[in-house]
Amino acid sequence: MRHVVAPLPVRPLCSKTAVAICRSDALATWVRIPGMFSSTSSPLATLTNLRRLLRLRLVMTVVLGAAAAIAMLYYDVALPMHTVVGAMLLMLLLNGMTWWRLRHPMPVSDIELLVQLLLDMGVLSVLFYKAGGYTNPFVWMYLLPLTVAAVALPSRFVWLVATLAIACYSGLMFWYQPLPTAMPHMMDGGMDMQNMDMHMMHMHANQSGFSVHLLGMWAGFVVSAGVIAIFVERMGRSLREYDRLMAEAREQALESERMLALGALAAGAAHELGTPLATMAVVTEELRQIHTDNRDLTDSLNLLRKEITRCKGILSSLSGSAGELRAEAGLSRPLDAFLQDTFSRWQDMRPAIPLALDQQGSSPAPQIVADRALGQAICNLLDNAGDASPNGISVHASWRADWLELQIVDNGPGLNSLTQARLGEPGFTTKASVNLESTLPPPTDKDSVGGLGLGVFLAKSVIERLGGNLQFSNREQGGTLTSVSLPLKRLFA
Numbered sequence: 001m002r003h004v005v006a007p008l009p010v011r012p013l014c015s016k017t018a019v020a021i022c023r024s025d026a027l028a029t030w031v032r033i034p035g036m037f038s039s040t041s042s043p044l045a046t047l048t049n050l051r052r053l054l055r056l057r058l059v060m061t062v063v064l065g066a067a068a069a070i071a072m073l074y075y076d077v078a079l080p081m082h083t084v085v086g087a088m089l090l091m092l093l094l095n096g097m098t099w100w101r102l103r104h105p106m107p108v109s110d111i112e113l114l115v116q117l118l119l120d121m122g123v124l125s126v127l128f129y130k131a132g133g134y135t136n137p138f139v140w141m142y143l144l145p146l147t148v149a150a151v152a153l154p155s156r157f158v159w160l161v162a163t164l165a166i167a168c169y170s171g172l173m174f175w176y177q178p179l180p181t182a183m184p185h186m187m188d189g190g191m192d193m194q195n196m197d198m199h200m201m202h203m204h205a206n207q208s209g210f211s212v213h214l215l216g217m218w219a220g221f222v223v224s225a226g227v228i229a230i231f232v233e234r235m236g237r238s239l240r241e242y243d244r245l246m247a248e249a250r251e252q253a254l255e256s257e258r259m260l261a262l263g264a265l266a267a268g269a270a271h272e273l274g275t276p277l278a279t280m281a282v283v284t285e286e287l288r289q290i291h292t293d294n295r296d297l298t299d300s301l302n303l304l305r306k307e308i309t310r311c312k313g314i315l316s317s318l319s320g321s322a323g324e325l326r327a328e329a330g331l332s333r334p335l336d337a338f339l340q341d342t343f344s345r346w347q348d349m350r351p352a353i354p355l356a357l358d359q360q361g362s363s364p365a366p367q368i369v370a371d372r373a374l375g376q377a378i379c380n381l382l383d384n385a386g387d388a389s390p391n392g393i394s395v396h397a398s399w400r401a402d403w404l405e406l407q408i409v410d411n412g413p414g415l416n417s418l419t420q421a422r423l424g425e426p427g428f429t430t431k432a433s434v435n436l437e438s439t440l441p442p443p444t445d446k447d448s449v450g451g452l453g454l455g456v457f458l459a460k461s462v463i464e465r466l467g468g469n470l471q472f473s474n475r476e477q478g479g480t481l482t483s484v485s486l487p488l489k490r491l492f493a
């Protein structure tokens with residue numbers, strides 16, 4: 001079915017009071033809240049984890065320095081000091097570079113954090129290779145970068161770090177430079193050659209037991225690495241998912257507060273506009289009776305009276321249905337009839353803009369509860385398309401038993417990247433504002449009276465409340481494609 005409505009040479013008047021109310025201080029209070037509860041982004045979380053890694057690396061440097069000092073001063077262990085000092089300096093240098101990098105507001109990716117962890121493991125591997133390999137009592141430090149990865153990085157990176165940690169530990173079992181035998185100061189001068197020989201024989205006798213102990217340490221390290229990679233990674237993933245859900249819940253709560261504030265403002269506006277509209281209706285009727293001989297003026301006054309009556313009807317519905325989800329209180333209608341009435345109502349409001357309508361779907365159309373808010377949301381989207389393309393727009397509506405697809409096509413200039421990213425934010429508009437109290441001549445484009453930045457925001461809020469999705473994209477032929485995908489399960493009668 002294809003339906004084309006021809007344009008008429010007249011258009012309804014706009015309401016000056018509605019524009020003034022939407023620009024009131026009460027609305028501006030929450031319009032200026034720019035994403036207070038944005039969802040926790042991966043770069044922000046990774047930036048925080050990088051700061052924590054900087055502190056952890058500093059602790060590791062201090063621990064290695066203290067352990068080296070104790071081993072040399074109290075146990076006469078001949079450590080390769082140039083390697084120990086070099087490893088500590090490398091860690092401090094890496095920390096300095098990280099500190100400098102954190103001072104610059106650049107996003108931190110998971111790859112960057114992974115590279116930092118791999119550099120730590122590389123420094124530790126060189127140090128342990130020169131200082132006893134897998135016999136070094138601090139070889140467990142491989143687990144620290146793995147723990148950070150399990151908490152902060154995706155699972156594929158966690159398993160990469162775990163595999164490398166196990167490989168490094170296993171390689172140190174075969175390739176390393178052994179440390180000289182440690183003899184505490186208490187043994188100096190307190191053991192003769194005979195006792196020393198007996199001590200060495202005892203050590204050789206227990207060498208096999210010591211090897212079993214080292215193998216047990218390696219097995220324990222492998223098990224620990226596996227536990228961290230599996231369970232700690234899952235715990236970290238759960239925490240990140242919880243943070244994301246909490247951020248979404250906070251954002252939805254903010255959107256609900258905005259909608260509640262707008263509903264209260266609409267109810268107050270409906271109450272306050274009743275008296276001036278009634279006055280306008282009386283004056284219009286008096287003028288019509290006085291100038292009955294002027295046909296043109298009478299036609300204009302009749303049109304004005306018709307629009308005043310329509311405004312009063314809209315305000316009455318706002319007063320009666322503020323805060324209600326279903327403004328028409330359970331009225332069940334076929335989907336195609338609901339859409340046809342919505343498009344016809346918009347065409348009555350914007351008769352100067354041709355509308356090409358194409359409706360396709362299952363027959364009979366599904367029965368839905370007519371939602372006034374949804375109809376208004378569709379009209380807001382049609383208004384935007386009509387303002388961008390006053391020479392005409394086209395609408396394709398298709399449905400099946402439980403789903404509605406709506407595509408609105410205009411021939412306007414399209415959307416730039418900034419507009420496409422911000423479209424739907426409250427208060428953001430690309431239409432020039434018009435001061436209706438100004439004495440300057442009105443704009444030449446009678447179809448454009450300025451924008452308040454609320455139409456797309458309200459449409460998006462209503463569609464998302466019903467479980468749908470609203471998207472804007474540029475067409476290759478020029479213009480904008482507005483796509484609405486809406487499940488019907490919340491609208492079933």
